[in-house]
Amino acid sequence: MATVRLVWRDGREATVTATDETLLEAAEHADFSLPFGCRTGACATCTGRLLDGDSTHVRQPRALKQRHRDDGYVLLCIARAKNDSAVEVGVDVHNDLLENPRKGH
């Protein structure tokens, strides 16, 4: 069992416990609503970023490129906490993943 701190960009924080469920399920069981779409690791809607601790994807995180994984992004719908950890959550995290062809990004 791991204790996971959820951190939103607007400053909100919450702590949930995760057993052998995914981080998305753990948050839902504690009544915190996080974004999701496919729930299979393909769409990146649920993207979070690991701030502390470790997690492991239970299946291939297809929506993340290697550079994203190297930067600590995780797909909460298929990620399990390996130990006590902290994750940045919320819709804005997904928007970090892709650059715009526009200038000044």
Next chain:
Amino acid sequence: MSEQEHTEMEHQHEHTGPGYMTPQAAIERSEPETLAYVVGTHVGTDVDEPDFVAVVDLDPESSNYGEITDRIDLPNRGDELHHFGWNACSSSCHVGGLERRYLIVPGNRSSRIHIVDAQDREHPELVDVIEPETVNELDLSAPHTVHCIGGGTVIISMLGDADGDLPGGFLELDEDLNVNGRWDHQGEIDFNYDFWYQPRHNAMVSSEWAAPKTYQPGFDLDDVEAGNYGHELQFWNWEERTVEQTVDLGEEGLIPLEVRFLHTPEHAHGFVDAALSSNIFRFWKRDGEWHAEKVIDFESRDHEDWDMPVPALPTDILLSMDDRYLFGSNWLHGEVWMYDVSDPANPQYADSISIGGYFGDRQEVQGRELVAGPQMLQLSLDGERLYWTTSLYSSWDDQFFPEEAERGSVMLKADVNPRKGTMTLDEEFLVDFGDLPDGPARAHEIRWPDGDCTSDIWE
């Protein structure tokens, strides 16, 4: 008997089912649309609510003109409702007892498929839900285009396998709108997107976006270089369900999206928009072979905020019911255009409206700021009223028009003069999806209850 007479004989039938006997009958006998169904999404925004199908009042005589008068709320969040369709269209006009009654509304992100009963046109109701697991069991995900294929059965193009990877395929629903299995023989195609069929030619054409794992997270130029986006058209033997011919559109045909055969069932001729290359291609069959060639080319434009020239990104096209005009929307440039395609090999520019997007001459309507370009289009059956919404796909919106998440989409309208080939923006009409009780929503595809220019097919 000539071949044409023979074909006409074969297709003389009783009109006992839904829709109209011919495209011309749709033009002449249809009443002006008084309501539209429009999908609204909250995915990818701060609004923590399910997506919905809005009922929009289009009756200029009504006190609710331009307002959302009802909505079908869905049970789950995260669907990303996108394209949707009917259980029956004019292709079943000879099937007695069948009604154009059920809307099939898939969630592109969730792979969940909703069945809505629209018998009460003003107050449709959700009656069934096909869960993602049922779809994934057939090694399919990410539903896109819905077409009835006659007799009440439906096929849906599916953009990915169960993992959101390639290949895509087609899902078939039976007359009771339960999953019947795969329509295609698995492995006929890799990429998938939109499709249209032309029964008299025993033909279907399908186009190519990308794997869900590629386009769902958002647009990445690296994916273009890596060849993760489609550039081919697949021509099918409709009865055999096999790909008969693949036509590679090449560099100038990157991301071929909406495919439209001419409405007239006699013609083996159509158009497709290559969104990323910003070109329109026509395709046709001659001597048993399919061909394609570029017929419209939209130039990229320089913008001070961009490192590279901004492509037009024509994301949607449609043909007027009389097959005379092709309409389209250049989402990034902010332009709705119409071309006269009486001679499909030589489209002639007719008119355009420059609104929204990065370059639009007008950036507001009724004081409402436009925060994205024109996108999904729908045209009245008589060809006199063109409507459009402004959202493409939540993650792509967030990259190119990030304000749309906070401000929501709008639905706009132009009056079309088909005789003169002109369009005029109707400034009286504005549906603001930014101003809803739960918070702003993005609006996507538009459908009329009794047939429209992007879902009716004739046998």
